[in-house]
Amino acid sequence: MENEKNYLEYLAELYPTIEKAATEIINLQSVINLPKGTEHFLSDIHGEYEAFSHVLRNGSGAVRKKIDDVFGHTLGISEKRALATLIYYPRERLEMEKKQQEDIDDWYKVMLYRLIDVCKIVSSKYTRAKVRKALPADYGYIIEELITEKPEVLDKEAYYEAIIQTILEIGSAENFIIAVAELIQRLVVDHLHIIGDIFDRGPEPYKIMDCLMNYHSLDIQWGNHDVLWMGAATGQPACVASTIRICLHYGNLDVLEDGYGINMLPLATFALETYGDDPCECFAAKGGEDSGNSQQMLERRMHKAITVMQLKLENRLIRENPEYGMENRRLLEKIDYQNGTVTIEEKTYALRDKSFPTIDPAHPDELTEKEAEVLDKLIFAFRNSEKLQAHVDFLLKKGSLYRVYNGNLLYHGCMPMNEDGTLKEVQVDGKKYKGKALYDILEHNVRRAFVSRDPKKREQGRNTLWYLWTAPNSPLYGRDKMTTFERYFLAEKETWTEVKNAYYRLIEKEETADRILQEFGLAGENVHIINGHVPVHQSAGESPVKCGGKVLIIDGGFCRAYHKETGIAGYTLIYNSYGLSLTAHEPFESTEKAIREEKDIVSRQVAVRYNMKRQLVGDTDQGRQIRQRIRELKELIEAYRTAQLKELL
Template sequence: MHEDQLRYLSLLARHYPSIQAASTAIINLSAQLQLPKGTDHFLSDIHGEHESFQHVIRNGAGSTWRKIEELFADTLSKQEQRSLATLIYYPAQKSALMLQTEPCPESWCRNTLVRLIKLCRVLISKYQRSTVLRLLPAEASAIIEELLYEQENLENKSLYYQSHIETIISTGSAQQFIIILAELIQDLAIAKLHVIGDIYDRGAGAHLIVDELMQHRHVDIQWGNHDIVWMGAAAGSQVCIANVIRVCLRYANMETLENAYGINLLPLAAFALDNYKLDPGERFFPKTLAEEDFSNYELKLMAKMHKAISVIQFKLEGQLIRRRPHYQMEHRLLLDKIDYEKGTILLDGVEHPLLDTYFPTVDPKDPYALTEDETILIDKLQLFFTNSKKLQQHTRFLYSKGSIYLVHDGNLLYHACISMNEDGTFRPFIVDGQEFSGKAFLDRVDRLARQAFFSTGNDEHKQYGLDAMWYLWSGAQSPLFGKEKMTTFERYFLEDPATHLEERNPYYTFRDKEAAVNRILKEFGLSPTTGHIINGHVPVKVKKGEKPVKASGKLITIDGGFSKAYQRQTGIAGYTLISNSNGLLLAAHQPFESIQKAILEDITIDSKTEIIKSHPVRMRVKHTDDGQAIERRIAELQTLLAAYRDGFIKEHVAGAGTSPTDL
């Protein structure tokens, strides 16, 4: 046996120290391969809408409701089914409400426990018993195990089973067990959660969403451009910091910045009052759906702060563009194109009047230079971002669970696009004479994103990564952006709508064509016959007849408008793609009013489900990426078993004077 192989087997033997241990593991893993594939959920473009996100997760994107309908169609009315569903989604609040209003609480508890157990038994069929037990609190796991796995219909077990139920009620533990079972149903409904970008911005609850994702047992994230700019800000990129603050002020959303992450905006407010005191700031009033939440003075102050940070952003972007000529973004150098005396700007040979000509901090001779006060301000803000404990914790989580793209079970997940030329070929990005395109470019920028956060010091190596984060936010070839330019300046300062246009990458024409999608799948080593591309970023305007499923079903865009700001365009309130053992389903959600109304009135998100693909044979774990990993481990264990039996490795059986930790 080769020395390297023997060394590896010796390490493996620490976890499986005997023939019996290795054999048992092989038996368990082989059986696991035959379980039905778990249910995967894919969400995209959540944009801080915490309540809607929370509700979709709790109700399994409608799958829990469908199970309730199937199981209790003949025994419960529709209203009783809805009440049971609400109890599962919000068990603590709903059970407390029901126990106050039910005429016979004991009878309600008894019936509810039986129904929850019945539903749990359906869901646990896809899981190993050990997996289910790990989801339960230790103090209740033994009792719930008995309730879930015992067959109470057997004559010898009937009284045993009923005794558990009655004793739970008589000891006053019913509500606790109802909550545990309901939360178990929530956990079992989603085996894996895939978030395909844009957790941040627009809504006020991005930090709450990340908190919940951190508690999920299996989640991965494909970064969106709105995520990457926050990650860049957390890493210390001043230009990303300016963009983050500007977007928050634009949508009157300071909740995440100030209350969640402790970013102190008082220095910006003071700076804005000092430097933009005479500026009415009409072009910079926040876009908010709830202006009544703010006084007129607050709105005016936000407008001044908004303009102040925007000008700082334009300056920092200009410096970065000059610093990185290979980004080929010289056309976005706009401050030097302004005639400050005439109040006009020259774009592509056309002179446009400016809607706002007040630039008290811009030196026309050196328009991209920060003033001394601007430098002090952005340095302070940088310290706030890099020293925010919670922001740093959340950003590390986004890095540990996230990536630019993911290949999962034969499917390709990414947020926006693969940059293409007009002829459908992959558009190359050139660095020092070397071309990167397709998968190679995505691999490169994924590495640079990690370099930005994890490199230490303030050297050029780190700065290169930080600058790449901004490019991923708004660069023409960014796989997270997908447009030729971000016309922020034009939208603020120019009236001509033609200057506001952000032309999409040719990818968005080719994504409808099966041949182009096949080319992308092959680029990432996937089968064009069975593979799919799943992405978001561009809202699907359902009410205008747009379809989320493209290229003969091979590409699925699941940005349906979680954000309230987009729902006027889409006509719905988000999509969830569901991949289970039987196929692919797409759930289109209607707007969600509030958690409080859901609890009081048993109102859930109405979802319309469409079958995208049906598997001819039910998928099992052996057909998944997890199955391939299990098969590799089985092969390793079989080699270890042979090494034990052939005498290359000796067993380490704990005995007198020996403990497993010594092994």
């Protein structure tokens, strides 16, 4: 009772009179009767900024659907495509049209009317207050006048015509078109979900992070590539080495140097000194043409240098942390350095590269003095990159290992499972955890890496980030091993195989999905698991929809390396008031082509679930929170009326 009274007193500070509390109840009641906002789900972006930006701008087809809703058959297909492209890329499209249009003012006028019509429909599902917050500062008042119905105005056409004509006369048409187009992008999606793997493979993850930091409403579920960069930002040595190795593997050194200002000169100098006569043939960058020029040879040697350092650091981590269950990955101890062979699972293989000048066979995971010096400089550079630290801080604030949101369970990788379908127990800090508890303790440890004042716990947290990146029992990785060593040093491709956790086979069964959903407190018909991590091989007949729609695999397929393998770029998901729909995407070629040829990458949309009744805000998590606040405000009003509290008039 005392706590309840204290809470009502706190509410009374916010709503000091009956009238103010009653007004808020009316406002809240109006919100829960609005259509549910559109949620947009993206996964596995992997540094492909241009493709990501395009999908974000078009809302996975949501913008085009609004155009169809507004104009139906009154506009042709080409006119709708042109309008959509203008909304996606207003600045670039305007520059093009100024060169092509004979009467640019007439074109401006037509486009302004069309944009205002689209803006009216995308703003209609929000309260006027929410729309007002989204309006651009410069043109907010004018846009509000144009998209708000004004019953007191008798000649509406003349009223709107006068405003549009004034915009043209004062030379503000271009800026106004840009403002309205960006407002449509902003309003067409209410909330964005990123289901992991923003980093690695592609060339511009830092641009993606900059974009996300300016997005109006989002959450992020960390992927294994994300936690690797988070670990590197803390200075975790194996994460630093792995991050650099992957950038070199994909020919993306610019991500480190230009994107994050991380100086690679210490590694380059060391690589030249140590591997200057080594052709390092196994370390050519993936994709593109390696002609063996001086820059490529330098990067090969840097690639080998950091790979050997990574293997040493990982070998030591595994040796010092037996609960990781990775003893079979201490491969540096299984090499016969004299004969150039390695023994894995009682079978001996010849090494493709037999030169290890920095490895002491008696102590294979010890760094040389020069390696340790280089590593210290690299760690310092990662920990002092302002942009990287800002990005990782954002990942911590907006991110988590999983999230339950509006009846959907979101996570990147998998739920570690046994072959019989039971949840697998995994040892963490000397105790065993499974299911939700496993996710919770691992996330707790991740956050300790950044906030704990205890040096030992902070180090354990940093090591957890590496564990999540690569360990067989990591819910973000979900394979028996990461065959980094084998892919570099062994020609036998059967050694490259990474066996997936039982989850990926069992998730095809409805009882498995139900068991996982119940573990996170979800039950009923309209609940789903949404995860990415594994590309969907459409060309092989694989479907992203599992268990009758309960499980949705939405690997966005942004990574160009997988397009030939999967037969499609990938999938994204839209959840609006009408239901859930998957959007299949064709590979994105370039922003220039998308603008010039009005070429979109949405190939088709597939309804996963269609609501018989349009879903309202009141049917969502937000709606439940609003109803709770309404109940509390009613209690506050009752307290005022029964003199338990005094109104602050």
